[in-house]
Amino acid sequence: MNFKKLTQSQKQVYLAKAEITLVSEKLFLKCDLSLGDLAKESGIQLHTLSHLINSQANQNFRDYINVMRIGYFKEKVNDTGWKDFTVEQMVTACGFNSRATAHRAFIRHVGAAPSEYLKLHRLQYDHRTVPKKGYNFG
Template structure:
């Protein structure tokens, strides 16, 4: 089936399928999640998935997944479990491979770094270091 022949109804069905699979299974939390992985899970051909993501979201696959990770990060920052996480642990828990990748994605999509976002929200992200010695 060529993309030229893809009807709006077919496009809608594929779009729902990809959104449901990614969200319900939280596939975006896997740091190594790829377009071929999504194609395998959904049974939708790679070029169709790529076309739908590009045309519907005006994003490439990586930006689309990173945006979902950012949304998850933002949703979880108030979670008590995340309270004592370092920023590195928060970024990895949101599916990013590294703090640098998260930093770039936040700047691109939110316009500020994760640290600036957390500071703005008044959320501590620096975990105090334990004292090794008491010089008291």
């Protein structure tokens, strides 16, 4: 398939197919995911896929995947199964191959480090300080 001959609608369909493949198979959680892996899994030619990500998502492949990983991190911040995870465990579980890589991606796309994001958005579960039913906050 020649990506230069694709209509805008076709480009959107192919990019959606790639995204569905990434999400449904959670490929973005693989720390060693490559563009070639995604091309193989989605059935979209490598050069076409690269062009689509660059032109339609306005990102390179690495940024495109890291944004998905950041989104997953944000979803898991208050997941009770992850409440005892350290920042390092969380970013690794999200597919980042190191804390430094996650840090750079977060600064670039969120404007804060993963640890800062966690401090701002993670709920604190301290059962000793939970108000009893009927407590008046006024």
